[in-house]
Amino acid sequence: MKQYFKYFVGVALLLFAILLSVFDSGVSEITIAIVYIGSYILIGLEVLEYAARGIFKGSLFNENFLIAIASIGAFAIGEYPEAVAVMLLYQIGEILQDKAAGKSRKSIEDLLELKVDRAVLLRDGELIEKHPSEIEVGAQIVVKAGERIPLDGILIKGDAAIDTSALTGESMPRSTHEGDEVLAGFINIDGLLTIEVTRHYSESTASKILEMVQESTSKKAKTERFITRVARVYTPVVVIVAALVAFLPPLFLSGQRFSDWLYRALIFLVVSCPCGVVISVPMGFFGGIGAASKHGILVKGSTYLENLRRVRHVVFDKTGTLTSGDFSVKEVRPYNNWNSEKLIEMTALCESFSNHHIATAVLNEFGADPDKSRISDYREYAGFGVSAVVDGVRMFAGNARLLEDEGVKIPSTHKSDGDKVGTIIYVAAQDQYVGQIIIADTIKQESEIAISRLRKQGIEKITMLTGDKSAVAESISNQLGLDNYVAELLPNEKVEQIEYFESDGGLTFVGDGINDAPVIARADVGVAMGGLGSDAAIEAADIVIMNDNPAKLATAVAISKKTHRIVWQNIVFAFAVKGIVMLLSSLGFASMWLAIFADVGVAILSILNSIRVITHKQYE
Numbered sequence: 254m255k256q257y258f259k260y261f262v263g264v265a266l267l268l269f270a271i272l273l274s275v276f277d278s279g280v281s282e283i284t285i286a287i288v289y290i291g292s293y294i295l296i297g298l299e300v301l302e303y304a305a306r307g308i309f310k311g312s313l314f315n316e317n318f319l320i321a322i323a324s325i326g327a328f329a330i331g332e333y334p335e336a337v338a339v340m341l342l343y344q345i346g347e348i349l350q351d352k353a354a355g356k357s358r359k360s361i362e363d364l365l366e367l368k369v370d371r372a373v374l375l376r377d378g379e380l381i382e383k384h385p386s387e388i389e390v391g392a393q394i395v396v397k398a399g400e401r402i403p404l405d406g407i408l409i410k411g412d413a414a415i416d417t418s419a420l421t422g423e424s425m426p427r428s429t430h431e432g433d434e435v436l437a438g439f440i441n442i443d444g445l446l447t448i449e450v451t452r453h454y455s456e457s458t459a460s461k462i463l464e465m466v467q468e469s470t471s472k473k474a475k476t477e478r479f480i481t482r483v484a485r486v487y488t489p490v491v492v493i494v495a496a497l498v499a500f501l502p503p504l505f506l507s508g509q510r511f512s513d514w515l516y517r518a519l520i521f522l523v524v525s526c527p528c529g530v531v532i533s534v535p536m537g538f539f540g541g542i543g544a545a546s547k548h549g550i551l552v553k554g555s556t557y558l559e560n561l562r563r564v565r566h567v568v569f570d571k572t573g574t575l576t577s578g579d580f581s582v583k584e585v586r587p588y589n590n591w592n593s594e595k596l597i598e599m600t601a602l603c604e605s606f607s608n609h610h611i612a613t614a615v616l617n618e619f620g621a622d623p624d625k626s627r628i629s630d631y632r633e634y635a636g637f638g639v640s641a642v643v644d645g646v647r648m649f650a651g652n653a654r655l656l657e658d659e660g661v662k663i664p665s666t667h668k669s670d671g672d673k674v675g676t677i678i679y680v681a682a683q684d685q686y687v688g689q690i691i692i693a694d695t696i697k698q699e700s701e702i703a704i705s706r707l708r709k710q711g712i713e714k715i716t717m718l719t720g721d722k723s724a725v726a727e728s729i730s731n732q733l734g735l736d737n738y739v740a741e742l743l744p745n746e747k748v749e750q751i752e753y754f755e756s757d758g759g760l761t762f763v764g765d766g767i768n769d770a771p772v773i774a775r776a777d778v779g780v781a782m783g784g785l786g787s788d789a790a791i792e793a794a795d796i797v798i799m800n801d802n803p804a805k806l807a808t809a810v811a812i813s814k815k816t817h818r819i820v821w822q823n824i825v826f827a828f829a830v831k832g833i834v835m836l837l838s839s840l841g842f843a844s845m846w847l848a849i850f851a852d853v854g855v856a857i858l859s860i861l862n863s864i865r866v867i868t869h870k871q872y873e
Contacts, residue, residue, distance in 0.1 A: 289333040297324065297340040322492070322522060329519060372403040375447060385437075386454040396446045402439045405457045406448035408432065412636040413444030414609065417720070426610065428636040428652060438767070442609070444635035491525035491835070498839050513841075520838040524831055524851045536859060537823055540866035541816030548872060549799040550809050551783065557795035560778050561813040563759040567712050567806065568751065570764035570772075571719035571729060574782055574803060575703075576694040580610050582618040583675055587688040588667060596688045600680050603641045603648040606631045611678060612639075614692045615650075638678070649681040656681050675725060693725065696732060699804045704733050706807035710814075716754070718747050720768065747772045763798075763806060765790055780806060811872045819866055823859040830855050 297320075304321040320340065328336045374381045375393040385403040388394065393409070396402050402415075414426040417439050426442055429435060435448060437457040499518035503511040538555030545552045552558050569575050585593040601619035604612035605628060616623070631641040637658075638651010649659055656663055661681040667689055675693025679686070704715060717738040719726050726740035739750055748771050754760055762769070762776035770793040773779030781794035782801040791797055798805045834851035837843040 286333060289337055290328075293324070293328075293337050293340060296337070296344050297321075300340065300344070373397075385457070388450055388454070390450050390453055392450050394448050394450060396441045396448060398441055398443045398445065400441055402435050402437055402441060402446075402448065404448070404450045404454060405434070405436050405452040406450045408435055408446055409449050410447035411444050413446055414442040414636050416440040416442055428654075430636060443633065491522070494835075494839075495519075495521045495525070517838055517841060520843055521835055524834045524838055524843070534820055534824070536863040537816055537820035537866065540819070540863040541812050544812050544816075544867045544869065544872070545796075545809055547867065548805060548808050548812070549802075550805050550812075551797040551799060552809070553795050553797075557778055558809075558813050558816060560759065561761065561796070561810055562817050564761045564778060564810065565712065566714045566716070566754060566760045567707055568716045568718055568754060568760065568762045568776070569735075569803065570762075570766070570769050571717055571721055571726065572694060573765040573801070574763055575697060575700045575717060575729060575733065577697050579695050580614040580676075580692050581695050582614055582690055583693045584691040585618075585688070586667065586691070588664065589685055589687050591687045596680060596690065599643055599646075599648055599682070599687075600650050600678065600690060602628055602643045603650045603680075604639060606641070607633065607639055611676065611692055615678070615690060618690075646682050650678050652677075653679055655679070656686065660684055661686050675728075693728075694721075696729060697801075697803065699802045700733055703803035703805075703807060704735070706804055707810070710807050710810045712810070718742055718750055718762075718772070744768045744771055748775050751775050761806070763803065765801070780809075808872045812866070815869060815872070816866050819862060823862055826862075827855045827859060 300317050301321050303317040307318055324336045324340045370384065371382055372385045372388055373395045374383050374388055375395050380395060388404060394404060394406070398413070408429055408431055410431060412428070412430050415429045415435065416426050417436075429446075434451075435446075437454075495518045498521055499511075499515045502514050503509045535555065538558055541558050542552045542555065545558070572578050582597075585596055587593050587596045597615065597619050601615050602623045602625075604615050605623040605625060627644050629642045630647075631639070633639050634651060634655055637655040638649065640647060640649045640651075640655075642648070649656055649661065653663055653668060656679050659681065661684055663679055663686050667679075667686070675691050678690040678692060680688050680690065707715060714736045717726060717730055717733075717735050719738070719740050720742050721740060723740040726738045729735075730738040742750065747768070751760065751762060751772050752775065759777050761778040761780055762772050763780040763782070764770075764773055765782035767790065769781070769790050773781055773790055773795075774793040778796060779794045780796045780798060781790040782803075783791055783797040783799040796809060798809075831851050834843050834847055837847070
């Protein structure tokens, strides 16, 4: 029935409009009453059902009960339009709230299974394709270049560069050799690997990530709706006061008619109906969500927008969040009478047949199409680097082990200095070391702006978590002026860090990768980068920044605070007007029309006030 409710509301709206147009046109009152009742049942049956359940369960005083009794009271005194209008406005508020609420998170199970849906089993010299769940611990599997590793294990044959970013967030590929542990979800960039399985599929790292997302989501506290908390006190008070207004004066004052005081009490109930408040809360947040969307920020529900204003500690992932994930040359350090231009040119020519991240960065720095006629005898050394004959000279470009294996001695100063800033390409010509090129991830231009604006929004602490090396994390942290960083973390360790940080108060985590999904789900407010972020992170997030600009988080905080102020303006205004009119109705000075203004009019004014959240232009 829930899926058809919006159609019921549409039919009820149509009937309501027809009834208002014919109310004084000679149609019999019985006919009008019957159609009003039909419209009322269409739109209010769910509220009446919840109110009845609350009575039987002992939870009498809630907003459903007050809406029900107020609208039924309006029917009792012949105010049919008011009865339907009260229920209609309440249900419109509920629809808007549902619309603004975050959609249910989709499980990332399908996503992960698509990534590791097959494994190649090596048995008695034969290759057999199976689903990873069918492979036992101790079996051997083969992973070709470009394939994702399906199961955790130990590398027993082959060397390769491994892309670990999906699980660790490490910005550069990792060189892997025989005896190293590899995890499900890593990507084999080059080489042919034979792996001995050490964990069953259900215990693999990829499966554990899914489990952590589900557990983290369930741990997140559910914010109790404000209006329900208020109704627990407000509703019994107004019902008791209405009953006293109806029964006490006729009992203790001579010459007072019960019907007159019952009429006053019903007006009191109509005025006291929290419809204006009920609609002002979701409408305020709906306006805030709309304002956020105008700035490229998707907020999945009002609860998350409300929670964002209380955040005091923001934790960023590094790669793809504070940094672009695009690698570039940070420093060129020639040696042995070579200059920077020659070192870049010869290295670019040597790397010109490779599609590795490192090669791309060097070629971009060279800035021209390499003349491949100058190159011959190109070779790749999986996990180590490349070599080629350039202009008749054998060039080597790779890690320190490649040059050492070729008998090239690297000066001690050059072998250590670059470790603090990124990945080093050591370059040799024949048997002579000629320099190094340092490659590092690029900090986003907006990251520094983001940190500055978050400080202005009252964020007390800003931390970075990453699976990358400590030296790289330290460099990024110092450049951006962060309060703290924690490096070389696996996904479960990131979750542990978030749980440790939560003792500091409200916490937001911002990330973009599959490895960030459990942490995003665990944080008080989880934020994902939506432009290049993984589907898993986006599904787990409460807020999605669509253009990957971290400075938008400060915009979201500003919108959250503005929304909070407007919501409270609506609440205070609604209660103030209702309080005054309830007092007047008790004294006999309020008519039903004034009661309608105190209810419907307040709701309309609250909606108009909420629009200011969207039209405000000074969030950035």
